[in-house]
Amino acid sequence: xxxxxxxxxxxxxxxxxxxxxxxxxxxxxxxxxxxxxxxxxxxxxxxxxxxxxxxxxxxxxxxxxxxxxxxxxxxxxxxxxxxxxxxxxxxxxxxxxxxxxxxxxxxxxxxxxxxxxxxxxxxxxxxxxxxxxxxxxxxxxxxxxxxxxxxxxxxxxxxxxxxxxxxxxx
Numbered sequence: 001x002x003x004x005x006x007x008x009x010x011x012x013x014x015x016x017x018x019x020x021x022x023x024x025x026x027x028x029x030x031x032x033x034x035x036x037x038x039x040x041x042x043x044x045x046x047x048x049x050x051x052x053x054x055x056x057x058x059x060x061x062x063x064x065x066x067x068x069x070x071x072x073x074x075x076x077x078x079x080x081x082x083x084x085x086x087x088x089x090x091x092x093x094x095x096x097x098x099x100x101x102x103x104x105x106x107x108x109x110x111x112x113x114x115x116x117x118x119x120x121x122x123x124x125x126x127x128x129x130x131x132x133x134x135x136x137x138x139x140x141x142x143x144x145x146x147x148x149x150x151x152x153x154x155x156x157x158x159x160x161x162x163x164x165x166x167x168x169x170x
Contacts, residue, residue, distance in 0.1 A: 003067040004028045005166055006052055011061035013047055021047040025061070046093055049170045053090040086115050089164035095151035099143035104135065104154050107143060111162040122161070129157045 006029040013022040021044040029035055037045050050056050051063060054070055063070040065084070074080050092098045101107040108129065112122045130136050133153050143151060159167060 002031050004030050007064040009062040011058045013058050046170050049168050088166045089159035089162050090168045091155050091159050093170040095155040098155045104141055105139040108157050108161050125161045129160050133157050
């Protein structure tokens with residue numbers, strides 16, 4: 001039996017404890033499913049996605065990722081953090097939030113370096129991804145010098161370099 005990738009049960013989240021963003025969300029995403037969440041600005045789509053990526057945690061309700069309840073305390077365990085971050089990749093809506101290294105190349109290899117992937121494998125991934133996305137001419141440039149489209153491609157490349165099983169696109 002397949003365990004759901006994400007399972008949310010009666011999830012609530014509010015900003016600063018007084019601005020509700022998610023109210024009673026129930027959601028199940030099974031392996032191999034692709035879903036799109038649509039809605040007007042300010043309806044909680046980005047909040048929901050940051051919750052799925054373990055960047056924020058619900059005020060109440062249960063969020064399970066791959067069968068395990070997602071809690072803030074889980075991320076005090078380095079092994080769990082490494083496992084979670086290697087399995088789930090998150091591309092932020094605004095790439096400027098995600099890109100912070102001096103060069104595009106450093107941004108792309110940052111995640112794999114943090115996960116302890118060996119340098120030869122990192123270089124292989126870098127070569128494959130930059131060829132796939134035609135990013136070779138940008139590797140030595142600073143992210144702030146890029147167009148918004150180029151920044152988005154680099155942000156996607158940085159997530160792909162981790163090799164996640166699940167990609168969340170905001």
